[in-house]
Amino acid sequence: MNPFNKWIWLAIAGLLLLHHDFWFWENDYLVGGFMPIGLAYHVVYSIVVTITWVILTFKFWPQDLIQE
Amino acid sequence: MDFLAQAAAADSDAFSDGMIRVFVILVYFAILLLLGGVATTFLKKNNKDYLLASHSIGPVLLLMSLFGTTMTSFAMVGSSGEAFVSGIGVYGKLASISGLIHSLCFFVIGTRIWKYGKKFGHTTQVDFFRDRLDSPRMGLFLFPVLILLLIPYILGGVIGSGTIIQSLTSGAFPEWFPHAQPALTGGIPPYLGSLVVCLVVLIYVFFGGMRGTAWANCFQTIVFMVLGVVTFYLIAIKLGSDGSGPDNDLLTSMQNAIKNVPTTHTTRSEMSHSLFIAYMLIPLSVGTFPHLFQHWLTAKNAAAFKLPIIMHPFFIMIVWVPCIMVGVWASAPGVLPAEWYANPSENQNKVLGYLVTKHTTPVVGGLLAAGVLAAIMSSLDSQFLCVGTMFTNDIYRRFIKGPNTGNKIGLGKDGQDNGEPSVWVARAFIIVIVAISYVLGIVLVGKSIFSLSIWCFTGYTGLFPIILAALYWRGLTAAGAQAGILTMIATWCYFFFATGEKLYVPGTDWDILPVVPITFATTIVMIAVSLVTPKPTEQTLRRYFEK
Structure with a gap:
């Protein structure tokens, strides 16, 4: 039994891949002159995760939980 | 160097500063006790209300209590210290x-646990597994493991609260509490600070039950989120201004504060890629925490989970990013005492306390202490309540009071929910566990809270495949789950005693964490044994897997 839509798993897999930002690993650029880009990336990542959960919970909330 | 002058000036009236901080902390404790007292007036005299708040918790309270429960002192003190060490x-x-994995656990595990828990009357994880796997003996496997893993987690809170109270009340009572380190002289010693914290939490958990715990969690979550941001602002302004003229604005201050930070701390040049990936497994422990299981069951309905799922990653960001920034700024030369840079790991837990004491007022220092204690206590209360619930439900009712204690889980012999005596059994067991944790906490004071937590989380993550399979795989058997639990115990003990925290993938220089092989081994054994052992009855499977 899998009550969860395939888009949920695709979104989660995508976010897991995006978490490992090896491309910024040794980049010391400061965004806005105050935040290291490696940290800024993960701040944006946290916001993207939040937005993803907004979409997933409102568009793909499992049917069997709607009646509960 | 202006802050050093300020620090010296602050030392001269440290006595009054320390007293002010003690006063703020005491006021905070009084508010918590008041909340517990008010919750008592709403308490119905039955188990379901005391342990699960009668499934009445709405989305906002659920968000705050889940977030408060998952955040510990590490979110504030540990994160800034760890950023000071490694950037x-x-x-x-x-x-x-x-942020991603916790919400995923709430979505995939929490909502299902809530659904089945409400439908079939579960109160604890043992209830769920016993019912799902048709195995009355599941409790004997699961209960000791869950309790033994929870004790180090409670220990972390006990040790952390004592340590932070001592450092942030330094100078308050120099004659009563002298200390070899001048920075800690006069601070309330850990044995006393931890004792007061345990007593305050015990009182509001005892009288308020789950409802009081949820209210206190909500209040404490607001406190540590707001104070974290305020503290960040004040420290940023002071660190980023030269002190000769008016303070700079926030942006300029932040730009100044990061100017002298070494690139090792503004990049991850010294961080291992494989270890970064291995840490992805640690948050899965949230799926098997017994105290979160109990919080999930308090939800009013399934839709109440939406807000926690959405906001949890954002809340983590609000709490963690300011603390990380402060820790990174502290790695610049001259921000902290020179000797701390020689041994950063030994001094990392003092970073936030030092910066607050030196750059803010005593009232803010007291409020920050309250904020850090809020983060600790909002986890401790749920853990205390949870151990009492598990003992009452899984041991006392099942094996001590007698097997005929009702035909439904959580009900009394007459089938009614009239378990007032069980509430007192729960309270008695909580006192035993808290006393053990307190004594261990005093003995182990000074041990790494981070290390304790990682081993605790490793064990819970090792159990994750079992709860996932129980919810989504018809093929899971009682023997498979039990074999998985035993495998987790065996591998956990092996790595704990034989190798320590850091491992290498054989034949490579990739360092990983023990959680990787432990979770892998548990999954393989659970599947293999389930494939060759009898499944639960068709009737049970139909209850869980048919629409």
């Missing part, structure tokens, strides 16, 4: 991934 990488390694 920005700690946010991705521990925080941003938790």
Whole structure:
């Protein structure tokens, strides 16, 4: 039994891949002159995760939980 | 160097500063006790209300209590200290991934647990597994494991609260509490600070039950989120201004504060890629925490989970990012005492306390202490309540009071929910566990809270495949689950005693965590044994897997 839509798993897999930002690993650029880009990336990542959960919970909330 | 002059000036009236901080902390404790007292007036005299708040918790309270429960002192003190040692990488390694995985656990595990718990009357994880796997003996496997893993988690809170109270009340009572380190002289010693924290939490948990715990969690979550941001602002302004003229604005201050930070701390040049990936497994422990299981069951309805699922990653960001930034700024030469840079790991837990004491007022220092204690206590209360619930439900009712204690889980012999005596059994067991944790906490004071937590989380993550399979795989058997639990115990003990925290993938220089092989071994054994052992009855499977 899998009550969860395939888009949920695709979104989660995508976010897991995006978490490992090896491309910024040794980049010391400061965004806005105050935040290291490696940290800024993960701040944006946290916001993207939040937005993803907004979409997933409102568009793909499992049917069997709607009646509960 | 202006802050050193300020620090010296602050030392001269440290006595009054320390007293002010003690006063603020005491006021905070009084508010918590008041909340517990008010919750008592709403308490109905039955188990379901005391342990599960009668499934009445709405989305906002559920969000705050779940978030408060998952955040510990590490979110404030530990994160800034870890950033001081290793730089920005700690946010991705521990925080941003938790935002994703915790919400995933709430979505995939929490909503299902709530659904079946409400439908079939579960109160604890043992209830769920016993019912799902048709195995009355599941409790004997699961109960000791869950309790033994929870004790180090409670220990972390006990040790952390004592340590932070001592450092932030230094100078308050120099004659009563002298100390070899001048920075800690006069601070309330850990044995006393931890004792007061345990007593305050015990009182509001005892009288308020789950409802009081949820209210206190909500209040404490607001406190540590707001104070974290305020503290960040005040420290940023002071660190980023030269003190000769008016303070700079926030942006200029932040730009100044990061100017002298070494690139090792503004990049992840010294962080291992494989370890960064291995840490992704640690947040899965949230799926098997017994105290979160109990919080999930308090939800009013399934829709109440939506807000926690959405906001949890954002809340993590609000709490962690300011603390990480402060820790990174502290790595610049001259911000902290010179000797701390020689041994950063030994001094990391003092970073936030030092900066607050030196750059803010005593009232803010007291409020920050309250904020850090809020983060600790909002986890401790749920853990205390949870151990009492598990003992009452899984041991006392099942094996001590007698097997004929009702035909439904959580009900009395007459089938009614009239378990007032069980509430007192729960309270008695909580006192026993808290006393054990307190004594261990005093003996182990000074041990790494981070290390304790990682081993605790490793064990819970090792159990994750079993709860996932129980919810989504018809083929899971009682023997498979029990074999998985035993495998987790055996591998956990092996790595704990034989190898320590850091491992290498054989034949490579990739360092990983023990959680990787432990979770892998548990999964393989659970599947293999389930494939060759009898499944639960068709009737049970139909209850869980048919629409």
